[in-house]
Amino acid sequence: MTDESAAPAGLFAPTRAAALERVAAALPRLGSAYGRDRNHDRGLGEASTVSALSPYVRHRLLTEHELVSAVIERHGHRAPEKFVQEVFWRTYWKGWLELRPQVWRDYVADVTRLMSSDEHPLPVDETLRDTYRDAIGGRTGIDGFDDWARALVTDGWLHNHARMWFASIWIFTLRLPWQLGADFFLRHLLDGDPASNTLSWRWVAGVQTRGKTYQATAENIARFTDGRYRPRGLATTAEPLDAPPPPPASAAPEPRPLAPGRALLLLGEDDLHPESLALGGIDVVAVVRPERGAPRGPGRAAEGVQAFQRGALADAGRRAGEHFGCAESVIEEVRASELVALARTHDVSRIVTAHAPTGYAADALARASAEAAADGVVIETVLRGWDARAWPHATRGFFPFKERIPALVRDAGIGA
Known part of the structure; x- marks a missing residue:
């Protein structure tokens, strides 16, 4: 193994x-x-x-x-x-x-409906299981695809063009649900980003840009892999999948000024350069970092992804403690109970953190924020100028x- x-x-x-x-x-x-x-x-x-x-x-x-x-x-x-x-x-x-969070909620609901919630999840539909196992295990016999599946698991990374070929073959040749492919990617990619990953798979399937799909061909794969791969038996058509149109865009989040005062700084996996956050007059009394990132899908993230997240969070925690000249506290994950307990330990009622874009980490932060507010602790988010513009x-x-x-x-x- x-x-x-x-x-x-x-x-x-x-x-x-x-x-x-x-x-x-x-x-x-x-x-x-x-x-x-x-x-x-x-x-x-x-x-x-x-x-x-x-x-x-x-x-x-x-x-x-x-x-x-x-x-x-x-x-x-x-x-x-x-x-x-x-x-x-x-x-x-x-x-x-971010302007259409319902698309993310629909994706999460689809994965929940299609996939079991075991530690090693499988499709609920038994007719898909053998094909799914072969696909994620690199045992389809499709030249290139099997190597990409194995590289995804071992390296946690794929070239962007290979990701497109993989998604197209998954959807149109293997006839597997795009949501399960997106889930497989998100749990194994070190750069697994809820927005880029979900919307790219939707684009390949023809549900992001309505009617426009991406079709992998043997000629294109051979050309851009310098002849390493020339798969046979790929789908010759790529008809767009049926899906409702996306909802209209909502208003974008806007930066909110922070009032001066004492607060905890909570680190999150989406933004690990706390030294450059615009915190205004906030007196950071302690840096709080979760031991691990948010769960990715119904199964756990791959061990390599978890190791990268742990290391990146620890690295950011050390830098933040040095930058703000304060102690670092480690919590198991972003939960209201742990955050409220730390706030009381440091005699503060505010926690500031970088804005978490739509995804699993944002979902966890929203739950914690609502529960913490009920206990008198407010979690305030900081939106970077890059995103705000x-x-x-x-x-x-x-x-x-x-x-x-x-x-x-x-x-x-x-x-x-």
């Missing part, structure tokens, strides 16, 4: 220092070379055509502002245009889902959003 906890830690050390080292190594290829070669999947390492920074950006061990600033400082504005757009794709997906423009498709990227970069004070 593969040791799931070993490989990801070797490929992606869960620290900000490791993120900064990888940025420095990746920067030379993130200009025009990235735009030319990014669709080629040559794996990780020196031959990589992508940055492989997504686990760090997803958890904000490295912020989008820092990354875009570094790339533009190195290459100017024009050469890294495609890379900057890809960074903003993640921002766009988060904003799109960008999310209101995620009301339509990506291409209208893309037109605003130059202005968003300028408004962030980058490359002025």
Whole structure:
């Protein structure tokens, strides 16, 4: 059996220092070379055509502002245009889902309906189980697909183009529900992001951009894997799946000023650079970090994902304690009972934390916030300027959003 906890830690050390080292190594290829070669999947390492920074950006061990600033400082504005757009794709997906949280709730309900809630969940529909087992175990006999399934489990990462091929084969060739594929990804990807993951699978299935699907072909796979894979027997059609249209966009969250005073600072897996949070006049009396991230789906996250989350949270806790000059307290997970007890220990009634975008962590925080408020402890969230400026423009498709990227970069004070 593969040791799931070993490989990801070797490929992606869960620290900000490791993120900064990888940025420095990746920067030379993130200009025009990235735009030319990014669709080629040559794996990780020196031959990589992508940055492989997504686990760090997803958890904000490295912020989008820092990354875009570094790339533009190195290459100017024009050469890294495609890379900057890809960074903003993640921002766009988060904003799109933030404005339509019902899409996330529907996805969670679908996974709950389709999947058992055991430690090692399987489809409730017995007719799907053998195909599902073969798919996640890399035993379908489909060239490329099986290697990607095994790499996902052992490495916790896949090239973005491979993710698209995998999702297309899962949906249109294997005829498995897209929600179960999205759940498999989310539980195994170190960069598993509720918005990017859920909406990308919806897009491949033809329910995100209505009527538009993504079809994997042997020719495309062979071309962009430099001939390593040429699968046979793929679906020759990719008809959009039936689904209701998404709800209209709601109002984007807005930044709320924090009144001065004493408070606990709660760390969350979505934002692990607390040193750059705009906390105003808050006197941080203690840093609180959960031992682990929020659950991902009906089953537990893979061991490698859990190890990365634990390491990243611990790294952020150490940095935050040093930055704010205060003690660090560790709780098992984000629960009201533990937070209220710590607030009383430190004689405060306020907890501040970075805004958690729509997803499992936000769901856990919302539950804790409601329960803590009943005990007289208020949890206040801090919305980063990056999100506050960008999310209101995620009301339509990506291409209208893309037109605003130059202005968003300028408004962030980058490359002025």
